[in-house]
Amino acid sequence: MQSPHLSFENVEVKYTDLVYGLGEVTLVVQSGEFVFLTGPSGAGKSTLLKLATKEVQPTSGGVLLNGREIGHVKAREVPAIRREMGIVPQDFALLPRKRVYENVAYAMRAVGNSKKEVRRRVPEILQQVHIAHRADAFPHELSGGEQQRVAIGRALVNDPPLLLADEPTGNLDPEQSWEIMDLLKELNRNGTTVVVASHDMMVVTRMGERVVSLNQGQIVADMAATSNLQDVLPMNLPNDDWPEMPLLETVPSEEENA
């Protein structure tokens, strides 16, 4: 039986009287689900993620994490909420003067792990995200995909049941994008709930996961996972010969939006 992991109930985010981030959005992400949030720039994908990470406060409505209202919690409670999720930022946010190993170790030390625990866990995490062979490399020596793996690895330091990724393939070429999606899928298969904000429709459609489309702060489509897409297009083989996807029709292009 499924249980809601992350829920947004009639949530509204208003930056000013004239600028809306989200307008009365209701969305439930079940435990163990893999959900894409798609839509053009400014659609509200990142705002939804930021509501979950407590970077943004809802103007009205509720945000529930494992059934607990987190929309209006006090600032001092935010760190504990963050430790219940892994956050993968779009820009990787890696420390340039620290090696791969140190980047992950730094995050572990910041949340209070002992050096012994760090020595035990970091190699495991690096194995998990398939970057152990580059443990001694500096971020500038890594490809975009490898950097993203490190960022994902760092997001796993608290062993979170929920992973939130904002445009994880935004800076990557198609091949690297597939590698990252493979990794996220692997984590999902191991029980992690994964929510990915992406406007990379090629990746989104090929993954065959649940897709929630947003436009102008509203959910305009919510499409259930269609696992057959994975069979049609293997994830590790980028293919330019795309079938026309109905989802594309629900998302207006940026020119249409403008």
Added chain:
Amino acid sequence: MLNRIEFVISEALVALSRNRLMTLAAVSTVAVALFLFGGMGYAYYRVDKYAQTIPGKFKMLVYMRDGATKRQISDTAKQIRAMDGVSTVHLVPKGMAWEKWKIEHRSGLTEGVDNPLPDALKVVLSDLGKSERVVTSIEQLPVVAPENGVRYMKDEQNFVEGLLTILRGVGIIVGGILFVTAGMLIYNAIRLTVLSRRLEIRIMQLVGASRGTVYIPFLIEGMLQGVIGAIVASGLVVAVYAAFNWLVQTRIDAGYIASAFPYSEVIGMLCTAGATYGILCSILAVRAPLKYR
């Protein structure tokens, strides 16, 4: 807990090593400000204490010859009291004066030493204009000690009063301005560190590091800036103390023996003030930029 403390301290040291020039500016300004505020305060206290040991403008001390009898002293007191311009005359027995001197100086110099002080009369004038005539008349009395028998320190009092005014003015005005400047420099140094460490801060916030883990390194940084400044200021205060003693001994009173310098109290007080001020400035500097977002 120890892991967190270790992490927080290592982060603070990294923070200090960044923006070295700004840290140097903050530390040196704190040092000068604390020196002027605290150090001048201490110097003021000492000068004031010294001023209390010398007779006021309306007061003079008249020392008796060795071996003067009580009768002779009493007669001399009556003669002085009868002089024009004199208000009151009191006896200061040498035993009492010696005990007071020993308590005030607390040095080992007095141990095993016989009381070298003579009996004295404390004369209070009613008219400053007649002070010179009174001094001359008293010096001619037979029981009064022939050399330096009258201790009337009007000029010295004026000098000490001038010194106190300077110390007060410099301490409050210049020290105050520098104190504010030091605060702004610490504030800016911390802000620059926050800026240079924004990626680390972001990562700590992303993974859910406690607010203390994010904040405390910057507070330690501010505190260390204040404490280092205070240690430098303490050195300056000790130098002023030595200079003051030299000044008094060479210009006013060659026999002046300085009381022991309270090193631990002064250093402790300045370090506490520096640390508190550093932490306060850091709190102001990091309040907004380190807000969890």
